[in-house]
Amino acid sequence: MKTGPASHPKLAVREASKVYRTASGDLVALDRCSIDIQANQIVSIVGPSGCGKTTLLWSMSGLHRLSSGEIRLDGKVITGPHPDIGLVFQEANLLPWRNLDANIAFPFEIKSTRPDRAWIDHLLQRVGLAGFGGKFPRELSGGMQQRASIVRALSLKPSVLLMDEPFGALDSFTREEMNRLVEEIWLDRPTTIVFITHSIEEAIFLSDRVIVMSARPGRVAKEYEVLFARPRSLEIMATKEVFDLQNAIKLDIVGGRTSQKQAPLRSAVAGS
Numbered sequence: 507m508k509t510g511p512a513s514h515p516k517l518a519v520r521e522a523s524k525v526y527r528t529a530s531g532d533l534v535a536l537d538r539c540s541i542d543i544q545a546n547q548i549v550s551i552v553g554p555s556g557c558g559k560t561t562l563l564w565s566m567s568g569l570h571r572l573s574s575g576e577i578r579l580d581g582k583v584i585t586g587p588h589p590d591i592g593l594v595f596q597e598a599n600l601l602p603w604r605n606l607d608a609n610i611a612f613p614f615e616i617k618s619t620r621p622d623r624a625w626i627d628h629l630l631q632r633v634g635l636a637g638f639g640g641k642f643p644r645e646l647s648g649g650m651q652q653r654a655s656i657v658r659a660l661s662l663k664p665s666v667l668l669m670d671e672p673f674g675a676l677d678s679f680t681r682e683e684m685n686r687l688v689e690e691i692w693l694d695r696p697t698t699i700v701f702i703t704h705s706i707e708e709a710i711f712l713s714d715r716v717i718v719m720s721a722r723p724g725r726v727a728k729e730y731e732v733l734f735a736r737p738r739s740l741e742i743m744a745t746k747e748v749f750d751l752q753n754a755i756k757l758d759i760v761g762g763r764t765s766q767k768q769a770p771l772r773s774a775v776a777g778s
């Protein structure tokens with residue numbers, strides 16, 4: 507597992523601002539956003555629609571350029587797509603004319619590198635897709651396609667996985683199943699995960715920290731540490747502590763629409 511020197515966070519977002527030049531004028535999507543993410547943490551980012559979550563995540567991936575500020579990976583400024591950073595989107599984005607094996611092989615073909623077949627087989631087994639390599643995307647359910655896209659991202663052994671509302675299009679049961687799967691994969695091989703979601707419950711279930719962004723222009727409004735033991739059970743998710751935390755975050759998001767100047771605050775929920 508690759509991690510940064512002890513003095514560096516895995517990912518350091520420093521005063522990140524992003525202004526989109528649009529036909530109707532400048533649109534400030536991010537305004538001096540700063541976040542430190544330690545190696546092997548799972549951090550969720552929540553906030554009102556349009557507050558700049560995707561902009562922030564894409565900037566972390568190197569696919570978007572910031573207008574000012576910087577994002578560092580292991581202490582080095584990210585200037586473009588990085589082999590250590592994997593991405594999973596809301597849409598599985600599998601190539602419809604390629605079967606599952608060929609879809610997973612695709613990024614290796616582009617990079618002219620050899621896939622680690624044993625690792626890919628392990629991942630396929632882990633997500634319940636062993637034996638499905640010859641199937642085409644149209645033959646797979648939405649949940650299976652999304653599991654395949656996670657395998658594709660992890661097959662490259664990234665040390666950071668950025669997930670942009672990966673389960674937003676799935677039904678609630680499949681979504682819960684996918685949340686458990688992400689946790690299992692993470693317990694198997696810890697990775698730094700940054701996860702964007704509209705579901706506060708999903709954020710609490712998965713995360714070591716939940717970061718709440720203010721309404722646009724997006725800034726860090728609050729952050730919460732979630733210290734429940736893992737693996738997290740449905741019983742934990744049904745406790746009053748989780749219910750209270752969920753409500754607090756919900757109020758932050760609703761409040762953030764009208765008041766963007768909340769002082770950062772840390773709260774902790776003790777493990778049970």
Ligand SMILES: Nc1ncnc2c1ncn2[C@@H]1O[C@H](COP(=O)(O)OP(=O)(O)OP(=O)(O)O)[C@@H](O)[C@H]1O
Pocket residue numbers: 526527528533535553554555556557558559560561562722
């Ligand atoms: N390429 C672009 N050009 C112009 N404006 C953009 C562009 N991408 C995003 N925006 C605007 O920037 C703001 C932040 O968008 P972003 O998609 O980052 O927010 P978000 O929090 O991820 O939204 P949602 O939760 O609805 O997915 C929005 O007002 C959006 O309309």
